Amino acid sequence: MTAGLAATLALTGCEKRPDDIPVDVSVIGPARLTADPRRGPMPVGARVLRDSVAQGLVRFDAAGGIEPGLAERWIVIDDGRSIIFRLKEATWSDGRAVVAADVVRQLKRALGTGSRNTLLPYLTAIDEIVAMTPQVIEVRLSRPRPDLLKLFAQPELGITAPGGGEGSGPFRIAEASASSVLLRPLVDPADGDDDQPNRPKPQDLVRLRAERASVAILRFSQRRSDLVEGGSFLDWPLVGLSEVPAANIRLDTPAGLFGLLVARRDGFLSTRDNRSAIALAIDRALVTAAFSDAWAPTDTILPEALDSASPPAQPDWSSVPDSERLAMAQARVVTYRRTNPDPLVLRVALPSGPGATLLYGQIANALSQLGVGTERVPLDDGTAHLRLLDRVAPYDSARWYLRASCQPCALPIARLIADIRLAPDVATRARMLAQADSALTADVAYIPLARPLRWSLVATRLRQWTPNARAFHPLNRLRSDPK
CATH class of the missing domain: 3.90.76.10 (Dipeptide-binding Protein; Domain 1)
Known part of the structure; x- marks a missing residue:
């Protein structure tokens, strides 16, 4: 046997983790697995743990x-x-x-x-x-x-x-350390008998930890874990640099919003036409293709009608051919600069991470073609003109999309969105949702780019892992069929 063939066989033999050991799960995010939802947003790891034990x-x-x-x-x-x-x-x-x-x-x-x-x-x-x-x-x-x-x-x-x-449940914490918890599934006593009580097998246990994307990806590539959860566009470029086989890389494109909020409505962004110029200049297909061909762009706030009385409202420029959009946007900037000759620079608020750097490059390049300069600032910078919104929808109502996109928007539209919750019946609510969707789209308070991108690394032993619209994968629905 040649040395090359021996190495190939050795590698093949290591491709799968044993099926008789606990499932090892890494969640990308802060290394904090406990949090009280009454005190504010929960890190991804804390959400996964709470779903598992409570x-x-x-x-x-x-x-x-x-x-x-x-x-x-x-x-x-x-x-x-x-x-x-x-x-x-x-x-x-x-x-x-x-x-x-x-x-x-x-x-x-x-x-x-x-x-x-x-x-x-x-x-x-x-x-x-x-x-x-x-x-x-x-x-x-x-x-x-x-x-x-x-x-x-x-x-x-x-x-x-x-x-x-x-x-x-469905799990209880069997062990806990500073870096991880070991979860033991609850068992129904009725599934066993007095002589052979039903006890969890080693492979029914789950070891859960929260860690940085780079560490989680490395652990998986070295076959020291079975699942990496909570990946987003921010760390997606790291997956491409890893040695993880393509068969183990899974994408979710869940319901939600991924785009730019117009955070300031003054100066250049004070008019709808100028806000539309930004939307026209950004080539959404180019942005998403820079990450993955499987990531589809969008130019609507709503993914579908949902509980609205009408299909998603289309922006007034959606019928403009792609080849003419940039010229239309440039003309609007030229009109603005006739009375505002000072350099035009927009601050774009993004989180940190290689994916955000890639996204910023796409946005900056698009706006440079308008003669508009850009400056990248942190996501929480109060001076930002444009701020990234990347959120998975917790439920399937148009009101969630409209409320999240109106941050800020014109006051009459904000009032309409607030009043939707008081609609006396489903039909009235549906009509109000359609009206608000049309008004908010015309206002250009939010520039849609795509739906959120979420990814996971999944070992072959986790046959029940399924992509879904929530991008949330319960730990008791990974390995075996539900009982």
Whole structure:
């Protein structure tokens, strides 16, 4: 056997991690696995851990759909103004039974005064949450909200035990260190018998850690982990530089927003025509192709009609041929410069990371063709003219897209978007959403580029991993079929 062939066989033999060891998962982000959603946004690692040990009334399955969590079933009554959940039999980590009063108390705290839960602005239709019996909860609404279950499935509404700590699973923390936690799945005693109790196998355990993208990618390429989650456009260039096989690289293009907010509406950006000039100058297909051919560009705020009465509003320049867009944008800049001869420089706020550097290069090159200079500033810089918005939608309502894109926008449009939550019925809400989408698109308060790009590195043993519209992959839906 030649040395070359021996090396090839050795490499082939190492391509798969053993299937009888815990699943090792790296989540890209701050090395902080615990956080209280009532105190503000949660890092990705904290969201994954909370989803694993403190499920909500419902939760996401592998495909991003809704499956039972603490509630084993639910019904919607009173023309969509009431949802009744029946809790399954479950216990907290100390062995106490889960009862409706515990769940109601925690949901009220999450929605109460002083809470900074990021989902709070989208839960205003909830009038009251009551424990009807020890096993039954009713959520009463002031108006129908058919998308509410997707919000209840978010980790931010996961239920922990009274006094804090873990919740009802589907995992419990078996070990914890400064860098990782080992998760042990809960087992149903009914699945075993007295002589052969059902105990988790080593491969049913999950080792979870949060770390930098470069470290996570290296760990995976060295076959020391099975899954890397939480990747975005920011660190995507690092994947291309790695030795990870293409078969292990998975993309999510989830529902959400990826584009530029017009953060300041003064000077050049004070008019709609000038804001449109920026939108016209940026070649979206060129931007996305710089990252991946699988990343599709878009020029609309809404991905589809969703709960709006109309299809997504098209910008007034969408019918202009690509070959004529740059000339149209240049003409608008020339008109502006006739009365404003000073150098025109726009500050573009972006996060740090190689992907942001690549994106900035695309934006700066596009605007330079207009004679517009650019300066890159941090994402939180208050002087920025344009600010990147990169967010996955937590649920499927047009109002989320419109509210997130109106930061800021014209005051009458902002009021219309705010009033949508008070619509008395679904039909009225749909008409208001369509009106707001059309007005916001015409206002050019937000310049769409694409939908968010999310990526994962997935070992072949994780056969149940599935790309989905939430870009969220529960740890109990990775390796084996659901029981």
